[in-house]
Amino acid sequence: MVNLTIDDKQVTAPKNATIYEAAKINGIKIPILCHDKKLKPFGACRMCLVEVEQMKGRQIPACTTPVTDGMIIRTSTPDIIKARKMVLELLLLNHPIDCPVCDKGGDCDLQNLTYEYQVNANRFSDEKFHHEIDYSNPLIERDMNRCVLCGKCARICDEIVSFGALTFISRGIETKIGCEFEGALNCEFCGSCVSVCPVGSLLARPFKYKARFWALTNHKSVCSYCGTGCNLTLGVKDNKVLTTVYDENQGFHNGQLCCRGRFGYQFINSDKRLTTPLVRKNGVLTEAGWDEALELVASRLKGSGASAAALSTPRLANEELVLFKKLMETAGSANYDHSAGYAHAALTEGFARSFGATASPATIPDIQKSDLLLVIKTDSYETHPVVGFEINMAVKNKGAKLNILSDKRGKLSKLPDATTLVHTPGCEVAVINAMAKAILDEKLAAGSAAAIPGYADLEKALAGFTPDAVAGQSGLSAAAIRQFATDYAKAGKALIIFPIGNAYPGHNADLASAVANLAILTGKFGEGSGVLCMAEKNNSQGAVDMGFYATSGLNAGQIIDGCASGAIKTLFIAGENPVVSYPNRAAVTAALDKVEFLVVSDLFMTETAAMADVVLPACSFAEKEGTFTSVDRRVQHIKPAIGKIGKSRTDFEIFGTLIAKLGGQAPATPAAVFGEIAASVPGYAGMSYASLGEVGAFAPVIVKATFVAPKAAVVEPVAGKLALVTGSVLYHNGTLSQFGEGPMYVCPEGYVELSRGDAAKLKIEENDLLNVASATGSTKLKARITPRMPEGVLFSPYHFGAAGINQVWSGAPVTWVTVTK
Amino acid sequence: MNPINTFVPIIQGLKITLSHLFKKPVTLQYPTERPKVAERFRGLHALNVSHNKAKCVACYLCPTVCPAKCITVEAGEDANHDKYAAKYEIDMLRCIFCGYCVEACPVDAIRMTGEFELANYSRKDFVYSKERLLEKK
Numbered sequence: 001m002v003n004l005t006i007d008d009k010q011v012t013a014p015k016n017a018t019i020y021e022a023a024k025i026n027g028i029k030i031p032i033l034c035h036d037k038k039l040k041p042f043g044a045c046r047m048c049l050v051e052v053e054q055m056k057g058r059q060i061p062a063c064t065t066p067v068t069d070g071m072i073i074r075t076s077t078p079d080i081i082k083a084r085k086m087v088l089e090l091l092l093l094n095h096p097i098d099c100p101v102c103d104k105g106g107d108c109d110l111q112n113l114t115y116e117y118q119v120n121a122n123r124f125s126d127e128k129f130h131h132e133i134d135y136s137n138p139l140i141e142r143d144m145n146r147c148v149l150c151g152k153c154a155r156i157c158d159e160i161v162s163f164g165a166l167t168f169i170s171r172g173i174e175t176k177i178g179c180e181f182e183g184a185l186n187c188e189f190c191g192s193c194v195s196v197c198p199v200g201s202l203l204a205r206p207f208k209y210k211a212r213f214w215a216l217t218n219h220k221s222v223c224s225y226c227g228t229g230c231n232l233t234l235g236v237k238d239n240k241v242l243t244t245v246y247d248e249n250q251g252f253h254n255g256q257l258c259c260r261g262r263f264g265y266q267f268i269n270s271d272k273r274l275t276t277p278l279v280r281k282n283g284v285l286t287e288a289g290w291d292e293a294l295e296l297v298a299s300r301l302k303g304s305g306a307s308a309a310a311l312s313t314p315r316l317a318n319e320e321l322v323l324f325k326k327l328m329e330t331a332g333s334a335n336y337d338h339s340a341g342y343a344h345a346a347l348t349e350g351f352a353r354s355f356g357a358t359a360s361p362a363t364i365p366d367i368q369k370s371d372l373l374l375v376i377k378t379d380s381y382e383t384h385p386v387v388g389f390e391i392n393m394a395v396k397n398k399g400a401k402l403n404i405l406s407d408k409r410g411k412l413s414k415l416p417d418a419t420t421l422v423h424t425p426g427c428e429v430a431v432i433n434a435m436a437k438a439i440l441d442e443k444l445a446a447g448s449a450a451a452i453p454g455y456a457d458l459e460k461a462l463a464g465f466t467p468d469a470v471a472g473q474s475g476l477s478a479a480a481i482r483q484f485a486t487d488y489a490k491a492g493k494a495l496i497i498f499p500i501g502n503a504y505p506g507h508n509a510d511l512a513s514a515v516a517n518l519a520i521l522t523g524k525f526g527e528g529s530g531v532l533c534m535a536e537k538n539n540s541q542g543a544v545d546m547g548f549y550a551t552s553g554l555n556a557g558q559i560i561d562g563c564a565s566g567a568i569k570t571l572f573i574a575g576e577n578p579v580v581s582y583p584n585r586a587a588v589t590a591a592l593d594k595v596e597f598l599v600v601s602d603l604f605m606t607e608t609a610a611m612a613d614v615v616l617p618a619c620s621f622a623e624k625e626g627t628f629t630s631v632d633r634r635v636q637h638i639k640p641a642i643g644k645i646g647k648s649r650t651d652f653e654i655f656g657t658l659i660a661k662l663g664g665q666a667p668a669t670p671a672a673v674f675g676e677i678a679a680s681v682p683g684y685a686g687m688s689y690a691s692l693g694e695v696g697a698f699a700p701v702i703v704k705a706t707f708v709a710p711k712a713a714v715v716e717p718v719a720g721k722l723a724l725v726t727g728s729v730l731y732h733n734g735t736l737s738q739f740g741e742g743p744m745y746v747c748p749e750g751y752v753e754l755s756r757g758d759a760a761k762l763k764i765e766e767n768d769l770l771n772v773a774s775a776t777g778s779t780k781l782k783a784r785i786t787p788r789m790p791e792g793v794l795f796s797p798y799h800f801g802a803a804g805i806n807q808v809w810s811g812a813p814v815t816w817v818t819v820t821k
Numbered sequence: 822m823n824p825i826n827t828f829v830p831i832i833q834g835l836k837i838t839l840s841h842l843f844k845k846p847v848t849l850q851y852p853t854e855r856p857k858v859a860e861r862f863r864g865l866h867a868l869n870v871s872h873n874k875a876k877c878v879a880c881y882l883c884p885t886v887c888p889a890k891c892i893t894v895e896a897g898e899d900a901n902h903d904k905y906a907a908k909y910e911i912d913m914l915r916c917i918f919c920g921y922c923v924e925a926c927p928v929d930a931i932r933m934t935g936e937f938e939l940a941n942y943s944r945k946d947f948v949y950s951k952e953r954l955l956e957k958k
Contacts, residue, residue: 100880100927101904135902209896209904212881 004071019062019073020048030075031084031116033109033198034150035063038254039159044151046087047113050075059083081117088119091148093126095199102146104200107213110148131176136184138745139205139263140194144176147201153177153193160256162392162415163187177201188411188730189746190385191262195246195255206263206741207243211235218245219641220694222628223261224315224621225733227535228253228364228386229630229696230261234622234641241268241622241642251695252365252634258385259731263742267620268642270739272604274617275646285615290647293614294654298661300570300597301331309335309559309568313575314344314535314543315736316651317626317638319673321539321546323655323666324574330664334553335568338543339502339536340582341556342811346500346533347544350512354520356704358544359683361519362495362530363632363698368394369528372401372491374484376428376498376507376515378410378420378788382730383499384534384631388412391497401491403484405431407725408795409788421484422790423474425723426506426715426814432514433712434470435485437462439521442482444489446523454707458517461709473714488518493528501536502581502734503726503798506813510710520705534631537734538621542629545681545699556582557811563591570597574651575618577735579607580801583811584776601654604739607801617648624650625670627677627692629699636696637689713813721816722758722794724772726809729797738799750800752781752819755789762819772796774817776810779803794819858935863918865936866911866949867956869929875955876930879906883922883931891915892922909951913939932956 001012006019006028013022018041023030033045043064050062053072059080062073074080091110099105134142154166154177165187169178179185194202216235223230231251235243244262248255267273277293278285301308310328312321328336338344347358355361367373367390381388388411394400395415402418404410405428413420423431439445440459449455467478467485474481488494496515500507512533518524519531535541543549554562560578562568564587571592582588592598592611600609601616609615621628622641629635644650652670659666667673671689678687683699691697717723731737731747738744752772754764764770768783772794780803781796789795794817796805809815849856858864869876879896891914897907922931941947 100882101878105880133902209879209898212885214885215881 002067002069004067004069004073006073007075013067015067017067019050019052019065019067019071022067023062023073023075028075030062031113032063033113033148034152036152036156036196037248038256039152039155042151042155044149047084049080049083051077051080085117085119088114088117089122089124092119092122093124094129095148096128096145102200103203103208104197105212108200109198134184137186137189139189139742140185140191141203141205141208142185143201143203144178146199147177148199149175149177150198151177152196152198153202156192156196157187159396160389160393161188161190161192162396162411166193189259189263189742190257191259192256195257195262204243204263206266210242211237216242216245219622219639220250221622221641222538222636222638223257224538224628225260225264225737226384227537227540227631228384229538229628229632229634229636230257230386231636232257232261234265236641239642241265253386253389256386256389259746260733260737260740260743261386264737264740266741267603267736267739268622269645270604272739273645273648274603274605274609274615275648276617277647278615280613285612290649293616294657294661297572297599297614298658300599301327301572301658302662303332304570305332306335306553307567307569308333308572309554309562309570310572310574311556311559311576311578312336312338312543312548312573313734314338314537314540315575315621315734316539316543317624317670318539318542318546318629318677319626319670320651320655321543321548322673322677323652323659325546325548326664326666327655327659327662330659330662335550335559335562336548336553337550337556337559338548338576339540339556340578340811341550341558342505342508343500343502343536344540344544344549345509346507346512347535347541348549349509351516351533353509353708354513354516354706355701356706357682357701359541359633359699359701360531360533360631361525361701361703362532363634364390364532364630366495366528366530366532367391367497368398368400370394370400370493370495371528372403372487372494374488374494374496375402375404375412376406376496376511377504378404378406378408378412379504379727380497380499380534381411383501383536383728383733385730387497387534391415401487403487405484407793408790413788421476421480423476424715424717425725425793426713427470427474428506429510429514429710429712430465430470430714431474431476431481432511432518433462433465433710434467434481435488436514436517436521437465438467438482438485439489439518441466442486444486445521448523449521452520452705452707454709458707458709465712488524489522493526494522494524495529496531497534499534499536499728501728503728505583505811510712513708513710516705517707517710520707525703532632536728538630539628541631541633542627545629545633545684546677560588560591563595566594568595570599571595572599573608573612574601575603577602577606577608579611580735580804580806581798583806583809585804585806586777601651606735616654617646618654619644619648619650623648624652626652627674633683633699633701634696635684635687635692635699637692715814718816721818722754722792724752724774724794724796724809724815724817725813726796726798726805729799732797732799735799735801738801750781750797750803750805751784753784753786753789753795754819755791755793756785756787757791758789759783759785762821764819764821768821771820772808772817773820774808774810774815776815777807779805779807781805858937862935862937863920863933865913865934865939866922866954867932867934868909868951868954869932870956875906875909875951876928877906877909878904878928878930879909880927882925882927886921886925888919888921889915889917906951909954911949911954913947913949914944
């Protein structure tokens with residue numbers, strides 16, 4: 001800490017602070033346009049000029065000057081105010097004063113400063129700019145006439161998002177922010193640039209002209225897409241969520257969001273929302289009252305025992321999942337599960353046996369503290385984009401080494417010094433086993449590893465996994481595998497990251513145990529180390545923590561089979577859309593057709609809800625109270641931001657009423673259920689809504705390490721066929737994002753991605769409609785030719801109802817398909 | 822009681838009354854006679870028109886400043902990506918005719934006319950839509 005004087009006030013500040021930061025910490029406001037706390041100092045706007053006595057009263061920028069001991073700083077002498085006024089006059093010289101039609105009005109830094117410094121007239125005169133406005137995409141509007149050249153958009157796109165879509169082009173008075181070759185903006189549309197723009201140059205088009213900022217009521221919430229647990233501020237007007245509002249002080253991610261988080265909120269107030277309960281009468285879903293619908297459901301569930309089953313989406317709040325479980329128990333059934341039954345196996349089976357806990361022994365903030373990140377699948381960026389930003393920052397700012405093991409290259413592969421080993425699909429476990437073997441062989445294991453239970457068995461099991469043996473089947477060189485093993489073992493702090501989810505059946509319990517073995521062997525635990533298993537949905541980790549998966553009953557796959565065989569007569573699906581998100585659509589559809597009584601509670605008339613006998617309209621995350629648990633077990637409290645849409649009810653109310661109708665005792669409020677959770681779930685002890693506050697709290701994970709020998713499935717290539725791998729695309733998460741306008745603008749339909757080599761061989765061109773066929777079935781998808789795919793491998797995202805890939809994909813990690821035009 | 826004190830005020834009063842019999846009457850024989858409305862009278866609003874369209878750019882300043890919360894604006898985006906008022910409504914039952922909307926308008930899109938005959942038969946007729954508010958040429 002250093003001592004200094006700012007405006008005659010004795011203050012202290014950290015040694016590496018700039019004058020601007022030191023002033024901010026001590027509550028002294030210095031006006032600025034080009035600063036964001038996430039970005040490196042830039043010094044573009046010249047608004048933050050201050051006088052430092054030691055520098056002979058010269059005016060220096062506060063945002064780029066580090067503090068030194070004994071500095072005497074003045075932030076608002078008449079000379080400085082005069083200088084700032086002149087800066088504003090010069091900025092306003094070219095700025096079109098179109099505040100009445102500019103959507104930034106009311107939230108504009110330039111407008112606020114102009115008002116504050118009373119710049120009413122301009123001593124200079126010049127022509128305004130006449131740059132063409134970029135309306136080419138439906139999410140971000142670029143009006144360079146309003147730009148003040150602070151460079152924040154270009155910097156955030158480079159430093160954090162690592163896309164580099166925007167940059168300064170031309171020089172002098174001609175300087176502007178532009179895209180490559182002055183073209184249209186075509187990026188990943190995370191909207192980070194929009195969030196930091198101090199003026200109206202970059203605007204969110206979905207919110208354009210919808211309301212003024214001052215008319216919005218801001219409600220803090222948690223994003224309901226992926227498991228990262230990003231905090232959101234919802235801008236609400238007239239019971240409608242109109243936008244997400246940027247708040248640089250919110251969450252571990254400092255307000256940073258991805259495309260779906262920032263632009264995918266429209267599902268909340270979508271016209272397609274279900275507003276009344278529906279009951280099937282004479283084969284047609286007809287509007288009904290809540291009493292009628294719930295009475296019908298209760299009568300079917302009452303005493304149904306093991307013939308009833310439940311599938312839930314892990315998007316429900318913890319409290320709702322607890323009640324859902326209680327409902328099934330009251331009905332006498334232990335058949336409940338989520339996420340196709342396998343998508344949580346890495347946690348519930350893999351980590352359970354390897355770590356003695358069903359959660360990851362690492363947190364997202366660990367990423368930036370690590371020396372080496374071992375990422376399994378480049379898809380980690382697509383599944384959890386804000387975690388991806390953390391990886392970008394760790395690599396670019398903190399110098400972390402990035403090693404990626406993947407079946408295709410991806411955006412992460414482009415980071416500086418990232419090493420990507422592209423293996424043949426489906427052999428992740430074998431490669432990781434080979435790394436463990438190499439660590440053992442090269443005596444890089446921690447000294448204490450031999451004392452951990454299962455060591456001898458692991459040694460024996462790994463005997464066949466020498467890097468040389470695995471090199472052949474994985475398409476990698478033995479030296480590369482050894483290098484990865486050495487890098488990992490020798491790094492001071494090393495973190496393994498891998499995503500799980502419906503589309504990643506290969507990321508199973510064995511993969512979890514295999515990576516756990518690496519961490520246990522080398523003792524990589526503690527700050528900046530560990531294993532981070534990233535569950536797919538906003539509360540996937542919570543669903544596991546609440547025990548909403550098959551323990552004594554049937555799992556999701558068995559429930560679907562049970563429906564088909566007639567063993568399951570009543571199926572209650574809450575929020576899940578198995579017809580689209582589970583593998584093998586034909587089999588799932590047949591099973592749901594067969595089941596006697598199907599109840600679906602959902603926000604929308606999904607493909608699954610359309611088959612139901614009773615459809616219950618549920619509430620979105622913006623209408624309910626509860627808690628979500630993120631991938632790193634950060635438990636966060638959400639509160640209603642808007643009133644309920646139509647006659648919809650929260651799942652909490654639905655399950656509570658049904659429990660009461662079945663003669664059980666249901667807690668009245670989510671807070672009461674959270675009290676039960678705090679008392680019974682390991683790690684949640686001592687938590688309450690009050691203690692969670694706005695930032696939430698981590699549920700600690702206690703690791704009891706055991707070596708488990710993972711089975712490595714061998715994927716045999718099929719001659720003449722291509723390997724299809726499924727996955728998530730950056731703009732979507734599960735099937736919910738199909739109802740978010742932003743994600744659907746950018747990625748409206750499924751596609752199949754293939755390499756240039758394969759495309760040339762099969763004479764396929766971009767956007768050709770391909771018939772993709774496997775033993776399971778076939779579908780027609782558009783071709784997308786990219787350099788990132790290795791030859792012989794196809795990739796297709798799974799989120800889409802129309803022409804879904806699950807018509808082709810049976811649930812195997814790798815599906816062998818033929819592609820014809 | 823002094824009679825002078827009793828009658829003098831009465832006579833003085835009658836003098837004033839009598840004098841008015843010979844002056845021009847203050848009352849108007851409305852509706853046959855029309856009042857002359859002062860130039861700055863604040864009556865019914867009108868939306869100014871320029872180049873055959875409303876000048877209003879839907880900046881939302883008038884609904885923001887309106888103390889009676891009687892103005893409803895919804896902005897729209899036209900074919901040229903320009904902002905215009907897709908909906909502009911004033912609820913005359915709530916309006917207090919303070920004129921703040923006129924004062925706040927940055928583009929001189931709204932003014933107040935001398936029109937004061939706003940009586941109507943049903944409540945919904947007091948909600949003036951954009952079409953009714955557009956100035957009559």
